[in-house]
Amino acid sequence: MSNIKPEEVSAILRKQLSGFDSSAETYDVGTVLEVGDGIARVYGLSKIQAGELVELPESIGDTGEPLLGMVLNLEEDNVGIVLFGPSRSVKEGHTVKRTSRIASIPVGDGLVGRVIDPLGRPLDGKGSVSGETMELPLERKAPGVIYRQPVDEPLQTGIKPIDSLIPIGRGQRELIIGDRQTGKTAVALDTIINQRETRDSDKPVFCIYVAVGQKGSTVASIAETLKEHGALDYTVIVSAPASTTAPMRYIAPFAGAAIGEYFRDTGRHALVIYDDLSKQAVAYRELSLLLKRPPGREAYPGDVFYLHSRLLERAAKVIDNDEVARSMNNIPEVLKPKVKGGGSLTALPVIETQAGDVSAYIPTNVISITDGQIFLDTDLFNSGIRPAIDVGISVSRVGGSAQVKSMKKLSGTLKLDLAQYRELEAFAKFGSDLDAATQRQLKRGERTVELMKQGEYEPLPVQEQIALLKVNSEGLFDKMPVSKIGEFEQDFLESLRARYSKELDNLGRTGVLEDEFGEKLLSSARTIIDQLTSAQETEES
Amino acid sequence: MISNTALRYAKALFDLSLEKGQVESVYRDVILIRDTAEASAELKVFLKSPVIQNRDKEEVLATIFKERVNPLTFQLLQLLSEKSREPLLVEIMKGFIQYYLEHTGVIEVQVESATPLDEPVVEELRKVLERRTGKSVNMQITEEPELMGGLTVRIGDTVIDGSVRYSLERLGSKLKEHTLVP
Numbered sequence: 001m002s003n004i005k006p007e008e009v010s011a012i013l014r015k016q017l018s019g020f021d022s023s024a025e026t027y028d029v030g031t032v033l034e035v036g037d038g039i040a041r042v043y044g045l046s047k048i049q050a051g052e053l054v055e056l057p058e059s060i061g062d063t064g065e066p067l068l069g070m071v072l073n074l075e076e077d078n079v080g081i082v083l084f085g086p087s088r089s090v091k092e093g094h095t096v097k098r099t100s101r102i103a104s105i106p107v108g109d110g111l112v113g114r115v116i117d118p119l120g121r122p123l124d125g126k127g128s129v130s131g132e133t134m135e136l137p138l139e140r141k142a143p144g145v146i147y148r149q150p151v152d153e154p155l156q157t158g159i160k161p162i163d164s165l166i167p168i169g170r171g172q173r174e175l176i177i178g179d180r181q182t183g184k185t186a187v188a189l190d191t192i193i194n195q196r197e198t199r200d201s202d203k204p205v206f207c208i209y210v211a212v213g214q215k216g217s218t219v220a221s222i223a224e225t226l227k228e229h230g231a232l233d234y235t236v237i238v239s240a241p242a243s244t245t246a247p248m249r250y251i252a253p254f255a256g257a258a259i260g261e262y263f264r265d266t267g268r269h270a271l272v273i274y275d276d277l278s279k280q281a282v283a284y285r286e287l288s289l290l291l292k293r294p295p296g297r298e299a300y301p302g303d304v305f306y307l308h309s310r311l312l313e314r315a316a317k318v319i320d321n322d323e324v325a326r327s328m329n330n331i332p333e334v335l336k337p338k339v340k341g342g343g344s345l346t347a348l349p350v351i352e353t354q355a356g357d358v359s360a361y362i363p364t365n366v367i368s369i370t371d372g373q374i375f376l377d378t379d380l381f382n383s384g385i386r387p388a389i390d391v392g393i394s395v396s397r398v399g400g401s402a403q404v405k406s407m408k409k410l411s412g413t414l415k416l417d418l419a420q421y422r423e424l425e426a427f428a429k430f431g432s433d434l435d436a437a438t439q440r441q442l443k444r445g446e447r448t449v450e451l452m453k454q455g456e457y458e459p460l461p462v463q464e465q466i467a468l469l470k471v472n473s474e475g476l477f478d479k480m481p482v483s484k485i486g487e488f489e490q491d492f493l494e495s496l497r498a499r500y501s502k503e504l505d506n507l508g509r510t511g512v513l514e515d516e517f518g519e520k521l522l523s524s525a526r527t528i529i530d531q532l533t534s535a536q537e538t539e540e541s
Numbered sequence: 542m543i544s545n546t547a548l549r550y551a552k553a554l555f556d557l558s559l560e561k562g563q564v565e566s567v568y569r570d571v572i573l574i575r576d577t578a579e580a581s582a583e584l585k586v587f588l589k590s591p592v593i594q595n596r597d598k599e600e601v602l603a604t605i606f607k608e609r610v611n612p613l614t615f616q617l618l619q620l621l622s623e624k625s626r627e628p629l630l631v632e633i634m635k636g637f638i639q640y641y642l643e644h645t646g647v648i649e650v651q652v653e654s655a656t657p658l659d660e661p662v663v664e665e666l667r668k669v670l671e672r673r674t675g676k677s678v679n680m681q682i683t684e685e686p687e688l689m690g691g692l693t694v695r696i697g698d699t700v701i702d703g704s705v706r707y708s709l710e711r712l713g714s715k716l717k718e719h720t721l722v723p
Contacts, residue, residue, distance in 0.1 A: 013716075020715060024703030029695075033542070043542045044698045066714075077545060 028098040030054075033078060035090045038245050039290045040069065040081045042096050050074055051139060053104075054081055055097045056090060068119065069096070070103050070247060073291050080291050082247040084119065101135070105255050107262040108133035112206065115223055115237040118248050118255040123239055124223075134334040136262060138254040141330040142313035149319045151371075154402045155205065155271065155346050158194030158459020159187060161389045161452045164411045164469060165418075166374055169402030170205075170269055170344040171317025175366055177351045177358065178376030182388050184350050186456050187374065188273045189222065190387075191348065193229045194459035195271065205346075206263045207235040208272040210256035213249050213279030216241040229457060249283035257314045260345040264318060265331065267340025272315070276350035277308060281362045298361045308349075308362075309369050315347035372396035386453060391418055404462055404511035410469040414448065421445020440478070447477040450485045463508035464493055470518060471525045484532045491528050496521060543636050547629045551636025554617050559644075563613055568641050570614040574606065575634040588627040598627050646676045653685040654692040655704065670694065 030044030045054070048071055056067040067090070073080025083090065105120040110131035115124040118138075122129060151169030168174050176184045188209070195205040209226075211219045219239045226232045236259055240252035253274045263270035274280070281304055288301035296302045318325050318341055325341030351366050356378065358367065367373055372395045381388035400408070420441050427434060428442055451472055454460070460468075468489060471477070477485060496504060503517045543551075558567040578584050587593060587601065599622035607615055621627050642649060650670060652658075658666070663682065670678045674696065685693075690705035 017712070017715075020712060024691075024701055025707070025711075026699060026701045028698045029700050030698060046698050065717075077542070 030079065030096045030098075032090060032092055032094040032096060034092060035083075035087055037290050038083050038087050038247065039287075040083060040087065040090060040096070042079045042081055043077070045071075045079050045096065045098060048074070048079055048098055049102060051102050053099045053101045055099055056083075056094060070251070072287065082245075082250075082287055082291075084245055084247050086245075103138045103251065103254075104135045105138060105258050106133040107136045107259050111236045111259060112234055113232050113236075115219075115239055116255075117244070118238055118240050118252040120255070134262075134332075136258045136332055136335065138251055138258050139310075140258065140261060140314065140332075142310065143316050143318060144329050147319055147324060147328045148316050151317055151398045151402050153203070153269075153317075153344070154399075154404055154462075155191075155269075156194055156197065156462050157187070157191040158197070158461065159190055159387055159389075160454055160460060160465050160468070161387065161391055162187070162374060163403075163462060163465055164407060164414055165391050166372065166389070166394045166396040167399035167403040167407075167411075168346065168348075168396060169317075169399045170346050171315060172372075172396070172398055172402075173312045173315045173347040173349065173370040174396060174399070175349050175351060175370040175373040176376070177353060177363060177367070177373050178388070179353055179356055179378050182376035182378055182381050183386060183456075184352070184376055185222070185275055187376070187387055187389075188275060188348055188350065189225060190457060190459045191271065192226060192235055192273070193231045193457060194461075195234065196230055197461055198269075199234065203269055204234065206268060206270045207231070208238065208256045208259050208270060209235060210238045210240075210252050210272065210274050212240050212252045212274065212276060213242050213283065214275065216243060225457065246283040246286040249280060250287055253277065253280055253311055257311055257345075257347075260347075261314060262335070264316065264343040264345040265325075265328070265335055265340075266338050267318075267322075267325075267343045269344045269346075271346045271348065274311075274347065274349045276352050277311075277366060278352045278362050281307070300361060304362070305365050305369075308366055312347055312349060312366075312369050315345045317344040318342060371398045384453075385449065386456070389452075391452075392422055404466070406466050406507070406511055406513035407462060407469070410466065410473055413473045414469060417441075417444050417448050421448065443478050444475065446482055447480075447485060448472060450482050451477070451489070453486070460493075461504075461508055462511075463504045464496070466507060466513055467496055467504075467521050468492070470513065470521065474522060476522070476525055476529055480529050480533055481536060484536065488525075488528060488532055491532075492525055495524055495528065499524070543632050543639070544629070546626070547632035548636045550617070550621070550626065550629065550633045551640060554613070554633070555637055555640040555644075558613055561613065563611055564641065564644075566611045567614050568637070570606075570610040571634045571637045571641075573609065574614070575631060575638070577605070578631050578634070585631070588630055595622050595625055595627075598622055602627075642679065647679050648674060648676045648696060650678050650680050651695040652680055652682045652692060653688060653695075653704075654682060655684075655686055655688040655690045657684060658682060658692075666694075670696075 028045060028047055030042040033041045033043050050071055052071045054069045054071060056069065067083060067085045069081040069083045071079055072082050081096070106129065108129060108131050110129045110133060114122055114126065114129060116122055151171045153170045155168045155170045157163055157168060162168065176187055178184050192207045192209065195207055198204045209222065211222065219237070219241055223232065223237055226235055238252055238256045240248045256272045256274060260270040260272040281300060284304060284307055285300050289295060289299065293301045320342035322341045326339050328339065331339055349366060349370065351363050353363055354360065358364070375390045375394045376388045377390040380390060421444070424438055424442055427438065451468060480488065500517065500520065507513055507517065554567065558564045588598065599619065602618045602622065606618060621630060652666065663680070667678050667680060688704040688706050691703045693704050694701045
């Protein structure tokens with residue numbers, strides 16, 4: 001053990017205490033009238049604002065820190081407060097102190113790579129957040145119409161069916177919806193991992209993963225997965241696991257949005273994933289019922305639509321003009337000097353359906369708020385099509401205009417192939433009784449579906465996706481057995497990376513597939529297909 | 542805490558007494574009634590009990606207060622019996638005092654001190670508070686050894702905290718802020 005000199009300790013203490021002001025301080029107080037189920041009614045606090053944080057003495061909590069609460073109800077003779085911590089030891093008569101802080105979170109570049117709770121307190125044991133931070137309010141009005149611009153830059157997820165058929169643009173809100181165990185979180189994580197590709201570009205995407213009401217172990221394994229794939233270096237995880245109180249789960253997505261807005265308003269790009277909003281709605285329902293707000297459909301309060309719409313409206317692409325951006329509405333004072341145009345915040349909310357019921361209250365609400373949805377299907381998942389995206393009912397209403405040019409061209413034929421295949425799928429069992437044209441379409445469809453399969457945590461860069469789709473659109477797979485497609489994909493991409501890395505990079509940058517390179521990749525695809533089919537024939541003989 | 546119902550009765554009594562120019566005499570009655578009720582636990586229970594008939598309550602109140610109070614105050618007592626609002630009596634009196642103090646520009650200030658305060662200190666404190674609030678100050682001083690030193694002043698919902706306990710609390714949290722969590 002190394003020795004610590006007492007002088008050193010006192011020097012450090014002196015340094016920290018030098019700024020300490022021991023003069024009298026003024027604050028407002030109230031008294032707890034009644035408390036129960038995490039809700040306290042408080043008398044006094046006559047000047048308090050809605051959404052303000054209040055503090056109860058630290059002797060009450062078991063963490064040694066003051067117990068925090070947030071004001072949700074302002075009534076004639078009392079104030080309704082939700083408590084963020086355990087309320088067991090709060091008693092009638094306890095003093096409640098105003099903090100004069102509207103619920104907010106300290107945000108800064110130092111958050112990247114950290115796991116925090118919705119109030120910005122680190123949960124990963126790495127000490128306080130380093131670097132400069134600023135308090136940003138959890139609730140902020142979304143940018144007005146004139147400060148926005150239409151989506152025109154792609155956000156590559158690295159997932160073949162999404163980037164080709166349901167493209168997402170920066171600033172878009174795309175819902176990921178499906179039953180439990182259909183790979184919703186996997187889609188979200190792949191998207192985060194794929195943003196590693198943007199690190200070296202001039203427009204890197206920062207990611208925020210908000211875990212609401214999940215198992216603590218799940219959050220830990222997600223953090224581990226991201227770290228393994230080098231994705232934690234640009235990701236913030238906001239965690240409100242199932243063991244936290246309902247108010248924490250309620251504000252967690254707002255905390256994620258506040259962090260995302262910091263990047264958005266400073267001219268950078270961010271992606272926020274709310275996993276998942278159905279659990280947040282349940283937490284909000286719990287609070288609302290305890291605060292005696294009238295229940296509506298499925299016992300959700302009347303403003304549950306507004307809860308999600310105001311959250312998701314904050315995803316935006318800010319106009320690429322610093323001057324206009326600076327005049328944007330509702331910019332907190334602390335953020336003003338740093339505001340720049342051209343940033344974006346993309347939101348991927350997640351909703352869990354029960355037995356595929358998309359017409360329940362919360363799913364229909366969020367479907368109508370977002371710019372499209374990615375629908376994940378249990379049957380597809382179980383039949384081995386993973387990611388289990390049902391491309392028939394998944395849509396992206398605005399992403400098309402952000403898609404890379406050559407990808408857009410290829411996706412046209414792809415969509416047609418898949419649509420025709422779905423139509424004819426029922427006849428597939430008649431096999432050779434069908435006419436040649438139908439058989440050809442079935443063959444093509446089968447191979448396209450096979451090509452769309454992709455492993456977990458293996459996002460593909462867009463240029464490689466384009467190469468694969470090019471080969472498919474030329475019908476080169478038609479004479480190859482379906483089972484060999486996975487093998488082909490691997491060999492083909494390996495050879496492309498080895499032989500044409502420069503051309504691939506160029507394709508990724510410009511998004512234009514030159515005819516010359518197109519020919520080259522088709523010819524190398526032919527060679528590999530010939531090899532694989534001949535190998536298959538020798539096996540058979 | 543004073544309920545809205547009590548405040549409404551108090552406001553009515555106050556406005557009427559103001560109109561009739563009898564505020565001072567009603568205020569004295571109110572203080573008398575409050576102190577009597579506060580001092581006698583029996584009277585409090587009697588007024589609150591739902592078992593006792595309104596007529597009995599009215600009679601008792603009349604016997605105690607009729608000769609001693611302004612007719613206006615007595616009419617309030619009768620009204621309360623009629624409306625079965627006797628349990629609110631003390632609250633209404635407190636409400637009236639609140640309106641009266643507001644009207645006369647007096648504020649109630651609760652002072653907690655760790656050690657007994659000398660008369661000159663109290664006077665100095667009163668002067669400072671009166672200058673700061675611009676009103677005359679009605680001080681209630683209590684001793685609270687838990688403060689460890691210094692004093693706290695509470696005006697309505699606002700606390701001016703100059704106690705050693707609070708300073709130590711702040712110091713503690715400041716030290717914690719800079720400590721790494723293992």
